Amino acid sequence: MRPLLFTENESFWFETLRSFGHAAYGGADFGEVATTAQQITAGDYDGWHDQWLSTADRVATGADKAAAAGHRVSAREAFLRASNYYRSAEFFLHGHPGDPRIAHAYERSVTCFRIAAGLMTPPIEPVAIRYESTTLPGYFYRAADEPRPTIVMCNGFDGTVEEMHFYGAAAAVERGYHVLSFDGPGQPGPRHREDLGFRPDWEHVVGPVVDYAFSRPEVDRDHVALLGLSMGGYLMPRAAAFESRVNALIAMDGVYDLGDWVTAALPGSRDSLDRRLRATVDEDLDRALAAAMAADPAVRWLMEQGMWNCNAPSPRAFCAGFLEYHLRDGIAEQIACPTLVCSAEDDLFFRGQPERLFEHLTCKKTLMPFTTAEGAGAHCQSGAQRLAFARIYDWLDEVFGRR
CATH class of the missing domain: 1.20.1440.110 (acylaminoacyl peptidase)
Structure with missing residues (x-):
């Protein structure tokens, strides 16, 4: 568009x-x-x-x-x-x-x-999910007073758990799914209130969230799906690779390697940048990052937001940390549940990443493209939520046998 x-x-x-x-x-x-x-x-x-x-x-x-x-x-x-x-x-x-x-x-x-x-x-219930020595904020949406298939969902790099109401939760409840949404470390609730930054091993976040879901009598334990939005398209696949209790996965949109994202605006090969970003000192690269931020508002926002999300002291420290956010080295191949990978034709942030994730999956998998011609080509199908969630949840209905 x-x-x-x-x-x-x-x-x-x-x-x-x-x-x-x-x-x-x-x-x-x-x-x-x-x-x-x-x-x-x-x-x-x-x-x-x-x-x-x-x-x-x-x-x-x-x-x-x-x-x-x-x-x-x-x-x-x-x-x-x-x-x-x-x-x-x-x-x-x-x-x-x-x-x-x-x-x-x-x-x-x-x-x-x-x-x-x-x-x-019924009212949407605010919940506190036990996580390490604290709790994560979330909401439980009850579609009925009986066990139902349940979608566990989180946002990505900059969105809130409250925003997930508009990005999947309300649409799921309309279709009879229970929903458990949450903010993990680095996302707004834990970041604002406890200074918790992102971590790449999201399975250690989702594990306690699934524990909480299984503690609720409303949840059908045999039909639990994960949905990750935006950067959540990395976070939730990462969790699914290590979480055997998950029965379906939705990556909206799919992400294979976030290191590609944070190095895209920098000169040099990826291997060279990996070494330089991790170096103790690299003043030339620091200057290149500053120049990229000054030249491109999108890069400036990415670096500033990333430093905030990750409690990183500099743009280079943020980028170096994000090199660990990937599904390489056989991680994607460990995902066992049926997986839907969404792809937006004109994605501003992750173009090409869904296809890379899809290639590496060995589970039952579906690639679902969304196009500009149908008004759904933007990142996470923004502006086309009715169209997108109709397709996404129809897929999940088929996986869970809910016709």
């Missing part, structure tokens, strides 16, 4: 499209998104924050008034939209982790979502 706004800034356009797409499951109204975006100058991170915060505050105020007057449905719908708009407001600010605007918008996003969750029928 050609940009309708921010024609010279792919990052600003994609984040706008992301909110447009969330209208499919109640996370936005087209006019609110368009009006907000039209007041923003491409590349202006402060202006992006200010306009989205203003819209979020206005919608949240309307939600409060509706709730006070007893208009339950209107309040729920407005709180959902406000939650998404607050999420968007702080999106580009992580280059300055101490900026108080980040925590304010994040906490407002979570608060609005939890109010909306309590107004659902």
Whole structure:
């Protein structure tokens, strides 16, 4: 899809499209998104924050008034939209982790979502999942009062567990699936509240999450699927390679090697960059990274967001850490459950990665392409959620024999 706004800034356009797409499951109204975006100058991170915060505050105020007057449905719908708009407001600010605007918008996003969750029928249940010496935040969506197939899902590099409502959870519940969504280390809940950074061995995150799922009587233990969105298309396949209790896997979209992503804008061969990124000192590479960030807003955002996600002290330290995020060396081949790998034709971030993952799978596997011509060619099929989840969950219905 050609940009309708921010024609010279792919990052600003994609984040706008992301909110447009969330209208499919109640996370936005087209006019609110368009009006907000039209007041923003491409590349202006402060202006992006200010306009989205203003819209979020206005919608949240309307939600409060509706709730006070007893208009339950209107309040729920407005709180959902406000939650998404607050999420968007702080999106580009992580280059300055101490900026108080980040925590304010994040906490407002979570608060609005939890109010909306309590107004659902049945309510969406906030949960705390035991993980090492702490807990992970999540939500349990109950489709019925009986054991049902269950989808365990997480977001990726920059999205929240609350956003997963619009990116798969609501669509799954419509089809009779229970859903357990969660934020793992490096994702917003644990990162904001405990400074927990990403880890590549995601099986050590998903294991406790599956333990929690199996503790619930609603969960059909023989029909548990993992769904990973964006970078989750690496995280969940990594977990599935070591988690025998999983019965199906959805990578939306598939990722084979994140090291390719963080080295794409740098000069030199991958082998050379691997050595230089891991070196104790490489001032020339540090300068090359700084130049790439100055020249390309998308690279600047990637490095700043990655340093924040990983508690990395420098762009090179972040990139070096992400060299460990891969499914090479036979890891992809260990995945045993039926696997769906989604691929977006015009993916801004991971083009070509789904096909590489698919090639290495030895399990029963399906590659599901989404095209620009059908309006679904963007990263994670943003802007085409109804189309995408119809296909994705029809596939899962077939795998689980739910016709």
